[in-house]
Amino acid sequence: MARFSEVLLICNGKAGQGTLETLLKDAVPPLLDICNELIIHKTKEKGDAERVCRESGSRYELVVIMGGDGTIHEAINGLSVLSDRPLVAILPGGTCNDFARSLRIPMNIGQAVRLITEQPYEQEIDIVKAGERYFSNFWGTGLVAQTSDNIDVGSKSVLGKLSYYISAFQSIQDSPILNVKVTTENKVVEEEVVMLLVANGRSIGSNPLPTCINMDDGLMDIYVVKKSGFPLLKEFLVIKSTGNISEEYDDIMHIQAKEAHIELGQDEKLDMDGELYEGSRQSLRVLHKHLRFVVGASE
Structure with missing residues (x-):
């Protein structure tokens, strides 16, 4: 003990x-x-x-x-x-x-x-510094931030995580196109996207993200989502429990990086671990094994 x-x-x-x-x-x-x-x-x-x-x-x-x-x-x-x-x-x-x-x-x-x-089993976990803030699980803009923004507080308390799905289905109907430039230590990407997701953890809206994400490897996993549709929603919010992003989804680009600078065409909602911010530029940097956590046993 x-x-x-x-x-x-x-x-x-x-x-x-x-x-x-x-x-x-x-x-x-x-x-x-x-x-x-x-x-x-x-x-x-x-x-x-x-x-x-x-x-x-x-x-x-x-x-x-x-x-x-x-x-x-x-x-x-x-x-x-x-x-x-x-x-x-x-x-x-x-x-x-x-x-x-x-x-x-x-x-x-x-x-x-x-x-x-x-x-207790302890593990040193990466934390990502985003400007002057920090996040442990994810950073996102576009569809993911719009979903968080659309969740009604009252329905959240009553429906729980189901409210996340309801909001996602509502948001995907009119997802705006964002002009995004992502600059990392080894890659520059400029795209029109519906969602940009930077993952450190493995769950959003109680649903697992790809198992290739490691929380102590010193890298963030960046997903550049170029177009919307029901397959995208299933991939990220409903059925994705194992493996990497499927090869059939050519509209989803996966980048791993220690640092990333993100430029948006205009101010947008930015979602960090479910908390909403706003801006058009964001510098992200992984703080390798920055905090020690009590964790569950490995699967």
């Missing part, structure tokens, strides 16, 4: 009261058994998780993030700037929990806690 001196547990204060109480009831007693002191921080507003991680993350041996992809995105941005970075563990408590899935974390909270409290 692992043993820690001080542990910080960050939980999403916006979670439903009954849901949060249930998650804490399942998580806190086992965590207390493995540490001398457990500090619980319930987030109060947007940016709170990032601030707490940035200001005090270095003093803890272990930081546990209990919440969905939004809470994790905030915490990653707070932890990534630290020179002395703690071990990080995730207890999934959101809708899609994509980064937790990428790390092979069980969706059952009890099983996820046992990964931490028993003999």
Whole structure:
């Protein structure tokens, strides 16, 4: 059994009261058994998780993030700037929990806690710096950002990950064409696209991305999608569970790179781990094995 001196547990204060109480009831007693002191921080507003991680993350041996992809995105941005970075563990408590899935974390909270409290398996994971921000799972523009933008908050709480599919089908009807230039250390691509996706993790909208994606190889996987249609939707959002992008899809270009500079024809919505930003230029750089995570066993 692992043993820690001080542990910080960050939980999403916006979670439903009954849901949060249930998650804490399942998580806190086992965590207390493995540490001398457990500090619980319930987030109060947007940016709170990032601030707490940035200001005090270095003093803890272990930081546990209990919440969905939004809470994790905030915490990653707070932890990534630290020179002395703690071990990080995730207890999934959101809708899609994509980064937790990428790390092979069980969706059952009890099983996820046992990964931490028993003999935890640690893995150093790449983080990608995007301008002055950081992402752990993906960066995207075009269809993927439009899908996130179209998801209704009310339907998300009721329908869960099904809302992602509904939004995707709605978005694909009128996907705009984007003028994109992607410059990497060994390739320059200029295309008219419906979607540009930069993947570090292996799941979007609870659905697996190609298994060729490695989260600790020092490379980001860039997918340049040149045209839309139902095959594209199936490939990325519905049935893609194994292997690389199929050869039959000539409209999807796959590039691996350590660094990439992206130029868009105009300001567009930019999606980082499900959080929306806006801009026309973005410089991306892989920070190789930047954070240590508790992960599930290899398949």
